Amino acid sequence: MTINLLGLIAAFTAFFSIWFGHVAVRKIESISPTIWLPSTIFAILGLACEWLSLEASSLQIATVFGILGITFLFDGFELNRQQKRIIKGHAPANPDNSRHAKILKEYASATTLDLLKREPMGLSLTIPEDARLLEK
Amino acid sequence: MSFFGILIGIVTLFIIGLGFPLVIQGERRFSYLCWPYMMGIGFVVIIASVFISISWLSAVAGVLGATFVWGSTELKEQAVRAEIGWYPYGQRKILPPFARIIEKWKAPHL
Numbered sequence: 001m002t003i004n005l006l007g008l009i010a011a012f013t014a015f016f017s018i019w020f021g022h023v024a025v026r027k028i029e030s031i032s033p034t035i036w037l038p039s040t041i042f043a044i045l046g047l048a049c050e051w052l053s054l055e056a057s058s059l060q061i062a063t064v065f066g067i068l069g070i071t072f073l074f075d076g077f078e079l080n081r082q083q084k085r086i087i088k089g090h091a092p093a094n095p096d097n098s099r100h101a102k103i104l105k106e107y108a109s110a111t112t113l114d115l116l117k118r119e120p121m122g123l124s125l126t127i128p129e130d131a132r133l134l135e136k
Numbered sequence: 137m138s139f140f141g142i143l144i145g146i147v148t149l150f151i152i153g154l155g156f157p158l159v160i161q162g163e164r165r166f167s168y169l170c171w172p173y174m175m176g177i178g179f180v181v182i183i184a185s186v187f188i189s190i191s192w193l194s195a196v197a198g199v200l201g202a203t204f205v206w207g208s209t210e211l212k213e214q215a216v217r218a219e220i221g222w223y224p225y226g227q228r229k230i231l232p233p234f235a236r237i238i239e240k241w242k243a244p245h246l
Binding site for chain 1: 139141149167227
C-alpha cells in the first residue's frame with residue numbers, strides 16, 4: 001500500500017487557514033476603520049494564491065495555494081458578515097473604532113459585550129439574563 | 137498550467153459550507169458534548185486520506201477531516217448561541233455516550 005501525503009497536506013492547510021481566517025477576520029474587522037480596504041487585500045491575496053496554484057509544478061503546492069486562496073477570498077467576504085454580527089450584537093463592538101462607535105450609536109442591538117464568552121449551561125436563556133450573567 | 141489546486145479550493149469551499157449545518161445540527165441534536173466524537177471522526181478521515189492513492193480523493197478526504205476537527209472546536213460556542221436564542225434550542229437532545237465524563241473535560245475552542 002502506498003502512502004499519499006496529499007490528504008494530510010490538504011488537511012493541515014484547510015485547518016490552519018480556517019483558523020487564521022477565523023481569528024484575523026474578527027481582529028481586523030474590530031480595529032479597521034473601513035471594511036473595503038481589508039476585503040480588497042484579502043481578495044488580492046486570494047487571487048494571487050489561485051494564480052500561484054495554477055502555475056505550480058507539483059500537486060502538493062497547487063493544493064496548498066488552491067485551498068489558501070479560496071479561504072482568503074472567503075475571509076474577504078466574511079469581513080462584511082462580521083460587521084453584520086456587530087450590528088446585531090452577535091459579536092462585541094469596539095468603541096475605540098470610529099465605524100463601530102457609529103454602529104453603537106445607530107443600532108440598539110449592538111453591544112460591547114461578548115455574549116459568547118462563557119461556558120454552555122445546558123438551558124435556554126434570554127439575552128438580558130445572559131448579559132447579567134456576564135456582568136457578574 | 138494545472139487547475140487541480142483551484143478545483144480542490146472550490147471543493148474546500150463547499151465542504152467548509154457543509155461544516156456550518158454540521159455544527160448547528162450536531163449541537164442541536166447531540167449537544168456540544170459530541171465534540172470528541174466529531175474530532176475523532178475528523179482524525180480518522182485525515183488518517184484514511186493518507187491511504188487513498190487517487191490524489192483528488194485524498195485531498196478532498198483531508199479537507200473533509202479538517203472540517204470535522206474544526207467543527208468540533210465550534211460546538212461549545214454554538215451551544216451558547218442556541219442558549220441565548222440566536223439559533224433554535226434543541227430541547228430533546230440525545231446525549232452521546234460518556235456525556236457525563238466528557239462534561240468534565242474542557243471543550244476546545246480556537
